[in-house]
């Protein structure tokens with residue numbers, strides 16, 4: 001069997017960098033050098049300065065390119081650095097169509113930064129292809145999607161968007177943070193740029209902030225490389241190594257977390273204190289069939305809305321297992337409050353228009369046992385139920 005026929009699970013471990021060719025070390029060496037000695041005037045070295053190229057960063061960039069099915073990967077200092085650098089493929093006067101419940105940081109870049117440089121935008125409901133089509137303008141150059149979206153887990157039809165984009169000469173950018181290439185590979189569906197907050201599932205241990213971008217077109221890769229080198233928001237070698245180490249266990253972490261997430265989402269769905277659970281793994285989720293077509297699972301994140309929006313604080317303070325924090329995709333379960341965390345950069349009225357209300361919580365399920373998580377949620381929910389009954393009687 002040859003390497004390109006191996007499953008994703010095997011490719012995570014057995015790639016060009018499985019051992020160091022000079023020493024045999026079964027771990028990518030961390031090359032801290034900022035600069036590299038040049039043999040002579042006419043010698044053009046592979047590496048000359050670490051902003052332009054670094055062997056540890058290159059190992060990570062090659063690994064993510066292979067896993068996403070691209071030709072070129074780029075590692076950045078954060079997910080936002082990757083996203084912002086990719087947006088600078090655009091020029092003054094260009095227009096971006098962007099999903100309306102996009103991550104708050106991306107919302108901020110588009111509305112407060114790109115707008116100052118004459119790059120226009122329109123927010124649309126990406127699940128509605130007619131709405132997307134009718135908002136494409138002659139100057140639209142990028143359609144930007146997140147699927148499933150954060151935090152309402154809406155599913156966008158990647159192939160449908162790609163068709164519209166290609167027909168209108170636009171690029172499709174996909175933020176693949178929630179799914180990772182273990183579950184969804186947008187380049188194989190025709191997308192042009194895949195973006196990641198590698199801070200999340202890819203690194204997976206809440207110990208590094210990192211971003212990645214992958215393209216499948218050499219020319220686009222050259223343009224993005226030029227921007228990466230020009231802007232310089234590169235990922236340091238130590239952090240590249242942390243992401244590379246995290247990647248090795250991506251498959252097993254995500255499988256385990258996803259299995260627990262599906263069971264836990266089902267428990268919350270039937271709980272009297274819970275109004276709604278947003279999880280694309282449910283058969284009655286409006287995007288479930290698209291999710292099944294374009295991804296190999298529904299992921300390990302879901303959101304839920306409490307009947308009594310004011311009880312969020314009480315619920316959070318009664319839970320013992322999940323950390324209450326900004327972020328997702330880690331070994332420990334992370335509970336977050338989108339209104340004040342991931343979407344704090346979005347004005348309240350914009351948030352509420354998008355359904356990101358004050359009673360909404362998002363859970364990223366980690367590697368704890370399902371039984372322990374279930375017990376913890378049930379005891380915390382029962383406390384708010386009792387309180388709601390007492391205050392209303």
Ligand SMILES: Cc1ncc(COP(=O)(O)O)c(C=O)c1O
Pocket residue numbers: 078079080081103105146150175177178196197198199209210211327342
């Ligand atoms: C979907 C998504 N995209 C991008 C980002 C930004 O990534 P980073 O925090 O690594 O800059 C985040 C961060 O939460 C995210 O959730």
